[in-house]
Structures are given as C-alpha cells and as structure tokens.
Amino acid sequence: MRSGSTVDEAVPAPVVVGYDGSAASRRAVRWAAHEAAARGTGLRVVVAADDPGVPGVRRTATRLAPLRLGDGHEAMSEAVALAESCQPGVTRGGVVRRGQPGGVLVDQSHTAQLVVVGCRGRIALPASESSTSLITASRAACPVVVVRGRVDTPRLDPVVVGVRVGDPVPSTVSCAVDVARRAGSPLVLACGWSADAGSLSRVPRPVPDRSGALATVVRDVQDHAGRSVERAAELAHRLAPGLSVRTEVLDTRAERALEGLSWGASVLVVGRGGTGPFPGLPLGRVTRSALEHAGCPVVVVPPDVPVEDVRA
Incomplete structure (x- = not known):
C-alpha cells in the first residue's frame, strides 16, 4: 500500500x-x-x-x-x-x-x-x-x-451514556444505542444531579412551597433528572426494542457520576456539551471531565449529528 x-x-x-x-x-x-x-x-x-x-x-x-x-x-x-x-x-x-x-x-x-x-x-x-x-x-x-483507561473489557460490561438534566440529546442517546447494539452489551442511561449551577440552568424557576425554597429547588432538579432519563430510555427502546436498558439517577454532580460508572463500563458516551472557556473549543464541563478522568474509552458526539447517521 x-x-x-x-x-x-x-x-x-x-x-x-x-x-x-x-x-x-x-x-x-x-x-x-x-x-x-x-x-x-x-x-x-x-x-x-x-x-x-x-x-x-x-x-x-x-x-x-x-x-x-x-x-x-x-x-x-x-x-x-x-x-x-x-x-x-x-x-x-x-x-x-x-x-x-x-x-x-x-x-x-x-x-x-x-x-x-x-x-x-x-x-x-x-x-x-x-x-x-x-x-x-x-x-x-x-x-x-x-x-483511554481500560480497553480490553469484558463483553458484558455496559455502555454508559451521560444524560443531562433537561431534554436528552437524541444524537448522543442514539450513538450509545448503536455502540451497545454492535457490542451486544447492556446500555446504562446515567444522569447525575445536584443543586448546582449547571443543573439549575436547565430547570425552570421553582415556586417555593412550605418546605422552603432550597428544598423546592432540590426536589425540582431531582424530578427533572428522573424525567430526563425516562425520555432517554423511551428513545433507546424505540431505536433498539430488544436492547437491555438500565437507568441511573445519582445524587451527585454529573461528572462525578459518569467518572464512577466509567470504571465498570466498556465505553462512555457523552455529548459535546456547552461552550467551554476557550474560543473555538466548545466542550461542556461534564465532557471535559470525562476526557480527563474516565476509566474507559470516551465517545464525544456532536450535537448536530443526525440520528439516522449514528445508526449507520
């Protein structure tokens, strides 16, 4: 050649x-x-x-x-x-x-x-x-x-995909489904939530009740996280009806949740995320953390990849 x-x-x-x-x-x-x-x-x-x-x-x-x-x-x-x-x-x-x-x-x-x-x-x-x-x-x-991290992982180690609080990114979920289906591995849809600035920016402003403003914020963030992984799971089941899908909603920052799960995963799939601190390098905080700390290979999916393309 x-x-x-x-x-x-x-x-x-x-x-x-x-x-x-x-x-x-x-x-x-x-x-x-x-x-x-x-x-x-x-x-x-x-x-x-x-x-x-x-x-x-x-x-x-x-x-x-x-x-x-x-x-x-x-x-x-x-x-x-x-x-x-x-x-x-x-x-x-x-x-x-x-x-x-x-x-x-x-x-x-x-x-x-x-x-x-x-x-x-x-x-x-x-x-x-x-x-x-x-x-x-x-x-x-x-x-x-x-x-990065472990490469030769057992076949049954899951493919983990990060789901952000708010609407899940279809291209990221679809890419993770495709990876899991090819490998014959289960899929884990993971969402780490905490009452921090990153999560709060994607949650509608809460209306305080008798339990107080802080408790209301925590409750609303947790509820939005749960609904986010449910929507992601519905999409995964539509794309691959026979695929084993599990959801994880963890009371911690998203980057810590994904880092912990990555050490038992074959692949970690994340979206490209928001705009990072450097001009021309639009990586979100969670994605940058995954690239630095994950214990397995990391797939970074652009937000504008059509769903049908990642399933090709």
Whole structure:
C-alpha cells in the first residue's frame, strides 16, 4: 500500500484513526481496527507531519517532538502494518498530511463516520488547550473516540451514556444505542444531579412551597433528572426494542457520576456539551471531565449529528 493512497468513494465512510508513533496512538490503532471490522467498513490511518523538517529534531516513543514529513510516511506504514495485524484485510488506506494533528483530524472527520485518537493520561486544562484529543473532540464533524483507561473489557460490561438534566440529546442517546447494539452489551442511561449551577440552568424557576425554597429547588432538579432519563430510555427502546436498558439517577454532580460508572463500563458516551472557556473549543464541563478522568474509552458526539447517521 502506498503512502497517501486515496479512498474509494463508493464504499461506506471509514473509521479514521490518528497515529504519531506513541504508545497511546498504537492503542488507538488497535481499538480503531476492531471497531472498523465491527462496522464492516475500512480504516483510514492518518498521520500529521507538523514540522517540514528541522535538523536534529527526532521522533520519540512519547511523541515529544513534531513529526517530520519523512518520519510521517514511516509512521503511517507502521500504523497500517499494526492495523492489519489486528484485523487482516480491514485497512483501506493511509494518508500523511502536513499540519497540526488536531486540525488534520478535524478535516478528515468530514469524510469519516468515526474518528479515533489516543490519550496520554490526564488532559490538564487549560494547559492542554493544544491537545490533539481535545481539539478533535471539540471540532470534529462526526463522533470522536478518545481511547483511554481500560480497553480490553469484558463483553458484558455496559455502555454508559451521560444524560443531562433537561431534554436528552437524541444524537448522543442514539450513538450509545448503536455502540451497545454492535457490542451486544447492556446500555446504562446515567444522569447525575445536584443543586448546582449547571443543573439549575436547565430547570425552570421553582415556586417555593412550605418546605422552603432550597428544598423546592432540590426536589425540582431531582424530578427533572428522573424525567430526563425516562425520555432517554423511551428513545433507546424505540431505536433498539430488544436492547437491555438500565437507568441511573445519582445524587451527585454529573461528572462525578459518569467518572464512577466509567470504571465498570466498556465505553462512555457523552455529548459535546456547552461552550467551554476557550474560543473555538466548545466542550461542556461534564465532557471535559470525562476526557480527563474516565476509566474507559470516551465517545464525544456532536450535537448536530443526525440520528439516522449514528445508526449507520
């Protein structure tokens, strides 16, 4: 297979995986190769060469230095070989593009059904404003998987999806249903609630009763959380009538609830969320926390992905 080979437009959109030679990106390639096989589509390995060639700059196992163009082609060949060893015949092509990794993967997302990236432990905000996984998850046109935590999980470990207080996001629930159905795993719809600013912003202003204003706020937030997971469960049952679905309404902040559940999950699915603190990086608080602390791979779903697309 030649570097920079093109992908046949007549076949389904591929799973795209970013590779830079690091151990984290090798884990991402393995995960992506298995996912492409499960979806019955091809795998496109993408390498970003963000340095046109600086004398003395060398690639290392932890990807501390930018990839030069020549190193990029070598890395692409390594990744293609690794993917083919995991899932023979699944790889359709590999490309090397000049540019920053996050921007290159965002460009590739417009012709992909899924983008997979690795993660080297904690994503510390705001220092990691240039993190490849953060940029890709923030801007991609399709769902993004950040491969972190446990990867080789038992088949029956559930797929956990975060449901926000208020109206559940159909694309996020639908994506989680699709992941669970492919894996043959149960689905857990989880909503963490607490009387904090994040939850209160999505709950109508309460009318205090005899129990007092604070008790009324807590009661209303809890009620809205319960109704939110019920609506999400109804959607999940419509999309996949035979799927095992469980709901969890937890009296804690949403990010803490999802982090705890992620350590017993095969995949955690979250929406992209609201506008984050950095211009052009619209990730909500819960999503940023999941990318930093989750104990399993995290799927970040854009809000404008049509429901029928995530079920493809």
